[in-house]
Amino acid sequence: MRTIPLAALQEMFKLSPGEFPITLLEISRGEDIIRLSSDATQRISEDPIVYGTISAGETYIYFPFELTLPQDRAESISGVKIQVENVSAEIGWWLRKSTVKPTATIKIISSGDLDNPIMILPDYDLASFQGGTMTIEGELILSTLESEPYPGYTFTPGYFPGLF
Numbered sequence: 216m217r218t219i220p221l222a223a224l225q226e227m228f229k230l231s232p233g234e235f236p237i238t239l240l241e242i243s244r245g246e247d248i249i250r251l252s253s254d255a256t257q258r259i260s261e262d263p264i265v266y267g268t269i270s271a272g273e274t275y276i277y278f279p280f281e282l283t284l285p286q287d288r289a290e291s292i293s294g295v296k297i298q299v300e301n302v303s304a305e306i307g308w309w310l311r312k313s314t315v316k317p318t319a320t321i322k323i324i325s326s327g328d329l330d331n332p333i334m335i336l337p338d339y340d341l342a343s344f345q346g347g348t349m350t351i352e353g354e355l356i357l358s359t360l361e362s363e364p365y366p367g368y369t370f371t372p373g374y375f376p377g378l379f
Contacts, residue, residue: 223323223333223334226325226333226334233326233327234325234326234327235254235325235326236323236324236325236326236333237252237253237254237256237268237323237324237325237326237329238252238253238254238280238282238321238322238323239251239252239253239268239270239275239321239322239323239324239332240252240253240275240280240282240297240319240320240321240322241319241320241322242310242317242318242319242341243317243318243319243320244313244315244316244317244318245315247309249276249306249309250273250274250275250276251275251276251277251278251280251299251306252267252268252275252276252277252278253277253279253280254268254277254326255267255268255277256268256269256326256329257269259274259276265277268324268329269329270322270324270329270330270332271329271330278299278300278306279299279300280297280298280299280300281297281298282295282296282297282321283295283296283297283298294339294342294354294355294356294357295321295339295354295355295356296352296353296354296355297352297353297354297355298350298351298352299350299351299352299353300349300350306351307346307351310341310344310346310351311346316340316341317340317341318338318339318340318341319339319340319341319355320335320336320337320338320339321335321336321339321355322334322335322336323335338357338358339355339356339357340355340356340357340358341353341354341355342354342355342356
């Protein structure tokens with residue numbers, strides 16, 4: 216289980232009354248990256264009208280989404296549940312045509328300081344997703360040792376030709 220660092224909690228609690236946290240989500244398939252923002256902080260383009268957030272020089276497109284943090288249970292490995300409103304169907308098509316396992320990074324920023332993240336949660340794997348007509352639901356999990364093959368590599372001529 217990941218804990219929220221003390222510095223991140225202090226930053227979130229000291230936000231001014233006019234400030235609020237914004238969640239940014241990056242889903243990547245190798246070099247191909249889609250960036251989503253939970254809030255529409257500014258207009259990105261006029262035709263078509265697109266809203267989003269610009270943070271640290273990167274443009275995050277506004278798509279309403281929800282993140283549900285994992286439950287603290289010992290019997291199962293639970294991940295972050297994500298539900299994205301797929302109003303234009305482009306995220307679903309982007310995920311379906313993937314041949315590479317998508318990975319995700321979650322960033323929390325303040326509306327008062329868009330360039331400096333309060334907290335970064337990197338290296339999540341998109342374990343599963345289901346796409347409907349209006350929403351996409353998925354689960355982001357951390358890589359664990361349970362997903363590694365056992366007994367791993369053996370000292371055979373195929374893997375270690377220099378030994379033989």
